[in-house]
Each structure stands twice: as structure tokens, then as C-alpha cells.
Amino acid sequence: MSGTMVNQELRLDPAKAKLSSSIAMIMALISFSMLFATLMLGYFAFRFTSEVWPPLGMERITLGLPTMSTAIILISSLFYLGFESSFIQKEAKKSKLYFYSTLALGCLFMFAQTMLWSKLRSEGIFTGTSVFASMIYAFTWIHAAHVLGGIIALLFLLPTISGKRDHDKSLSLVQNVGQYWHFLGIVWLIMYFSLFVF
Numbered sequence: 001m002s003g004t005m006v007n008q009e010l011r012l013d014p015a016k017a018k019l020s021s022s023i024a025m026i027m028a029l030i031s032f033s034m035l036f037a038t039l040m041l042g043y044f045a046f047r048f049t050s051e052v053w054p055p056l057g058m059e060r061i062t063l064g065l066p067t068m069s070t071a072i073i074l075i076s077s078l079f080y081l082g083f084e085s086s087f088i089q090k091e092a093k094k095s096k097l098y099f100y101s102t103l104a105l106g107c108l109f110m111f112a113q114t115m116l117w118s119k120l121r122s123e124g125i126f127t128g129t130s131v132f133a134s135m136i137y138a139f140t141w142i143h144a145a146h147v148l149g150g151i152i153a154l155l156f157l158l159p160t161i162s163g164k165r166d167h168d169k170s171l172s173l174v175q176n177v178g179q180y181w182h183f184l185g186i187v188w189l190i191m192y193f194s195l196f197v198f
Contacts, residue, residue, distance in 0.1 A: 025176040029183050032146065036187050039142070043135050043194065055132045058125070065116040066196040069109055070188060073147075076105035077185040084178050090167065099154075099161050102181070106151045113144045139191055143184070150184055153177045 047053065054060050083098035117140070120126075120133075127137045157177060160170040 021172050021176055025179055029179065032183065032187075035142070036190075039135075039139060040190070040194065043139075046131060046135070055130055058130060058132060059123075061120070061125075061136070061196055063196055065112060065119060066192055069112040069116065070192045072105050072109045072112060073185045073188050076102050076109065077182050079105065080178050080181050084174060087167075087174055088171065092163070096161055099157070103151065103154050106147060106154060106181075109147060110144060110151070113140060113147075116140065136195055139195060143188060143191060146187075147184055150177075150181050153180060 079098050079102040083095050083102060086095035086098055117137070120136070125133045125136075127134045154177065157170075157174065159165050160167075160174065
């Protein structure tokens, strides 16, 4: 009964509904940050206690595919900023262009990740090859799973893009998905420099 009353109150008060969804997204991002921070702590503990880097028996991973992935996800983040801005200004044609570009780049990032895993395997680097190899797979798999979640969130915005949802009520949803998408870009950037560059 009380749950129904709360839901009715949120529907009647858009400001409260927006605040609730924003708090929920912040909590989700905090939990994801803690997950990646835990992984990073384990990685750095291993990295700085190793006498040789990369570990013996492994070559440094070439930067081609990781760099391409970095460019793709950062450009997609810029496109999403353009989508948010044009959506707020109610520029339908422009917002659709930015949105579909973001979605396409998200799918392209996932394709680049499958290419990276394929290249690692072709070089004889598997999850059981070494601790370093298993960490690379763990980081990229977990991040890719979150990107897949981001792509699903983008698909959930399709009714908003097609005008089937109220513009003003959809604004907080667009902003929340944006926060999540930008978060994925920041996490990948940290991974790129930590795992592949240094």
C-alpha cells in the first residue's frame, strides 16, 4: 500500500521522480567504480611487485587495437554530449544524428574488443597463460559487459528519439544514460593507460 502511494507521489511530482532516478544512477556508478577500483588495486599490487614488466614470457601488447578502441569510445562520448545538447534544445534532426552515431560507435567498440581478444589468442595469450594475461581478459570482459549494458540503455532511448515519450519527462533519462556512457569512457581511458601504455 505504502509502495503504491510512493509511486503515485513520484508520478505526480516530476521533480521528485527526477531526483530519485539521479540518486539511483549515482549509486549505480559508485558501485561500478568500487568494482573497477578493486580490480585496479589488485592489478597495481601485482604490477609494482613484479621485478620485470611485462612478466617473463610475455611481450608488451601492441597498442593498435587498444588505441583504436580508446578513440572510438571517446568520440562516442563526444557524440552523446552533442545528442544531449541538441535534445535539450529540441533539435530533433540533429539529436537523432548524434544519437545514432553514439549507438553505432558503441557497437564498433564492442567489435574492436572482439578483435583484441582474437589477436591475443592468435599470439598465444589466453586467460591461463599468466596472471597478467588473466587480468587483461578480466578487465576487458567486465568493461565490455558494462558497455553492452550501455548499448541496451541506448536502445531503451529509441522511443524517446522517435517522439513516443514526453520530451521533458525523458530529459532525466537521457542525462542518466549519458552519465553512465561517459563513465564507461573514463574507465576505459584509465584501463588503456594502466594495462597497455605503462
